[in-house]
Amino acid sequence: MRRFLTLSATAALCLALAACGSRLEPETVAQAGGGGGGGLTGGGALPAGSTAGGGSTGGSGTTGGSGSTGSSTGTGSAGSSGSTGGSGSSGGRGSGGGGGTAAQGSGENAAAGTVEAGSCDGFKNQTGITDDTITLANVADISGPVPGIFESAQQATRAYVEYFNSTNDICGRKLSVELLDSRADAGADQQAYTKACDEAFAAVGSMGAFDSGGAGTAQSCGLPDIRSTTTTPERRDCATCFAAQSVDPSQVNGAMPRWFAEKFPDAAQHAAVLYINAGAAATNAQFFKNAYAKAGWKVDYFQGIDVAEFNYAPYVQQMKDKGIKLVTYTGPYQNTAKLLDAMQQQGFKPDAFVQDATIYDDRFVQEAGDNGNGVYSWSTTALFDNTAIKEMALYRAWLDQVKPGATPNFFGLYAWSAARLFVEQAVALGGQLDRANLVTAMSKVKDWTGNGLHVPQQVGAKTTATCGAVFQLNGGAWSQVSPGDYMCGALLSGS
Incomplete structure (x- = not known):
């Protein structure tokens, strides 16, 4: 059996490109490489006022019980949770989740956690409130x-809002x-954040x-x-x-x-570092290459692959010629599947193939088929099927409530965690509560884990996490192969 090694790219732009919901085909990337604002779309930015699905989720359903300004969290029923905008590109609307029909947590897994609610005295309406x-x-x-x-990030955020609104205020x-579409384009991101500044609280x-x-826009409006x-x-x-x-x-x-x-x-001692050649990926890949050398690796092949590339045979031949035994790739899981296909076709069997958690996704398992057997994935999350973690069970249940059959993935899990935070x-x-506070x-x-969904994250300090786990795919199923819950170690400088 081939044994592949999947490389972790904790925050590269190329990691961001990997949670795609559909197969990358030539017509899909026909616009790649052009575009305003440094994006991939090749076209204009997001039209002012447009949303990902044309709608919003949650909102002003009637509340019962103690849902008044006298307490921080109400305990009455949520009533109607409003309509949710569909997150597909068609712009259609979808119906909201079913209120309180999904699982409910308690204690730290309750929708508002166990934090001490602040007094509502002095609460003021303001932008977005x-x-x-x-x-x-x-x-x-x-x-x-x-x-x-990144539909999964919108699905997960909607899911947490539905969960919270089902019992709390x-x-x-x-x-x-409000669901806004940044269209893989820096200009569209900036316009979306201009709208968010004007209409949303956060x-x-x-x-x-x-x-x-949108970074400067968000900071300028607080x-x-x-x-x-x-x-980036x-x-x-x-x-902010x-x-x-x-x-x-x-x-x-x-x-x-x-x-x-x-x-x-x-x-x-015979490693290859491959990456998708888009945006900040090349810079981040250089950081990885430098850091791996400090961990004792010898990188003999360092190569970017264009997002529109569909012929991986030359890259595979280069690795064969150079005697590569350990392959790492950072990019969309669809492209990973194509790379694995090319490796199989040319009989190239390295000792290990590693990728970040963008391939820890059931859609990759389906696309890669038997060629995915043995690959490794590096992740800072728990296994998605570990529903003994109560927060994982909640995430899975409410995701299915908002989008039946939706696939949990790395970006969605962290979006759920962000919503809880x-x-x-x-x-x-x-x-x-105001923006500045x-x-x-x-x-x-600091040390934020989203109730056990992921390794401790230094949110305020904005530093890279020091822990993670290695998963391996065999027979269509992932299992953890690294010791303990997580391995931890000192950070490596990529400079």
Whole structure:
């Protein structure tokens, strides 16, 4: 059996390109390489006022029980949760989740957690907050060269809003989500955040391949931006922007390359680092290459592959010629499947093939087929089927409530975590909730795990996580092959 090694790219732009919901075909990427604002779309930016699905979720359903301004979280029934905008590129609307019919958590897994609710005295309506509603924005790449690329982030954010609204409110207000499409384009991201600045109180669970576009906009209007993860240095440096998966692109988690150097000592001396040649990927890949060398690897082949490339045979031949034994790739899982196909066709069987968690997705398993057997994935999350983790069971249940049959993935899990993080911080602030105070509160968050969904993240410090796990795919199923819950180790500088 082939044994492949999948490489972790904690926050590269190319990691962002990998959660696509449909197969990358030539017509899909026909516009790649052009475009305004540094994006992939080749066309214009997002039209002002447009949304990913033309609608919003949550909102002003009637509340019962103690849903009044006298307490931070109401306990009455949610009533109608409003309509949810469909997150497909067609712009259609979908119906909202079924209120309280999905699982309910308790204790720290309750929708508002166990934080002490702040007094609602002094609570003021402001941008994005009315007597009934707190409007959040979710900005994600939905259309563009890979339709549905970050649909999972919008689905998960909607799911948490449905979960929260089913039993809770914040000082009498329900949550509502405005879904905006950044279209894998920096200009579109900037326009979406201009709209968010004007209409939403905060942005939550956002995910974009070119998230540099809206960074300055969010900071200039003081918009709290609690993202799934960040993909560019500009977003990380935005003073009001944070992420459930914290990342400093120049810092590389050292646990993964050290583990593979120990497990495959000979192969690590004949390694290849391949990456999708788009956006900030080349810079981030150089950080990885440098860090892996410090972990004891010898990289003999360092190569970018264009997003529109469909002939992987020359790259496979180069690896054969150079005697490569350990292959790492960072990019869309659809392209990974094509690379594995080319390797199989040419009889190239390295000792290991590694990729980040973008391939830890059932859609990759289906696309790769038997060629995926033996691949490794490096992740900072728990296994999705580990529903003994109560928060994982909640995420899965409410995701299915919002989008029956939706596939859980890395970006969706961190978007759910980001939504919980917003809720807990907002509930604790109570009547002191405003944009500036929320940003200050976020800057103090450390060791955030989303109730066990992922490794501790230094959200406020914005540093790369030091822990993670290695999964392996065999027979269509993933299992953890690294020791303990997570391996941890010192960060490696990619500089």
